[in-house]
Amino acid sequence: MSIYNIKGLAPLALVTLLSACGGSDNDTDNDGVIDTPAPVPVEMSYEVTVTNLTYAQPLSPLAVVLHGDSALWTVGEMASTPLEILAEGGDNTELIAMESILASVSGDAPVGPGASTTLTVTTTDEMATHLSIVSMLVNTNDAFTGLTAMDLSSLTVDNPQTWTLGVYDAGTEANSELAGTIPGPADNGTGYIAERDDVDFVAMHPGVVTMDDGLSTSVLTQAHRFDNPAIKLTITRKQ
Incomplete structure (x- = not known):
């Protein structure tokens, strides 16, 4: 058919003819739906450095x-069982396994007095909007330190933020300092015990008493005292 004869075609015939003459440049499937590439997950990575500022209180593996915006502990409220296990015995396994945890990393060794350690945690989960870090002071009954529910939206890449942090009392085990109750090297005693025999709420820790302060039954000495802050924490977003 000559192109000059197209003017004489009826409108419907013209549409049919033009549809048959050319294809579309759109990338479509058989249903005419345009294929859209799946978005590439954005990886977020945070470097965490902790320095132990105490004289004789090793920190359990960090x-x-x-996680989301819920805190792992709140002063004045009951400690969860995973936090109790960590605060009494230094074992972070149950805490890391909590359903609310979206990504985690654990240290592989205690952090000695004056020492530092650095860990990196990475995720592509957009729901992972907050960070927590926690560790036990192992020459105590149930003292722990850390930071919970830190909002990550305030961090920019390669711009570190630093805190100095105090010590909490889990309130799950009495601060008796008795032989057999301290899991650290001052005693090598028992760690976590399920029965709670203290106030049963998280509070700021009053400090240890020790045998040198007149508590004759204590296995701790004045070397095991700690002041606040107990640790220095630096968090840097790497990507």
Whole structure:
């Protein structure tokens, strides 16, 4: 058919003819739906450095976790069982395994007095909006330190933020300092015990008493005292 004859075609015939003459440049499937590439997940990475500022209180292996906006502990409220296990015995396994935890990393060794350690936690989960870090002071009954529910939206890449942090009392085990109750090297005693025999709420820790302060039954000495702050924490977003 000559192109000059197209003017004489009826409108419907013209549409049919033009549809048959050319294809579309759109990338479509058989249903005419345009294929859209799946978005590439954005990886977020945070470097966490902790320095132990105490004289004779090793820190249990650090737990660094990413989660939503709920805190892992609140002063004046009951400690969860995973936090109790960590605060009494230094074991962070149950805390890292909590359903609310979206990404985590654990230290593989205690952090000695004056020492530092650095861990990196990474995720692509957009719901991981907050970070917590926690560790036990192992020459105590149930003292722990850390930071919970830190809002990550305030961090920019390679711009570190630093805190100095105090010590909490889990309130799950009496601060008796008795032989057999301190899991650290001052005693090598028992760690977590399920029965709670203290106030049963988290509070700021009053400090240890020790045998040198007149508590004759204590296995701790004045070397095991700690002042606030107990740790220095630096968090840097790497990507």
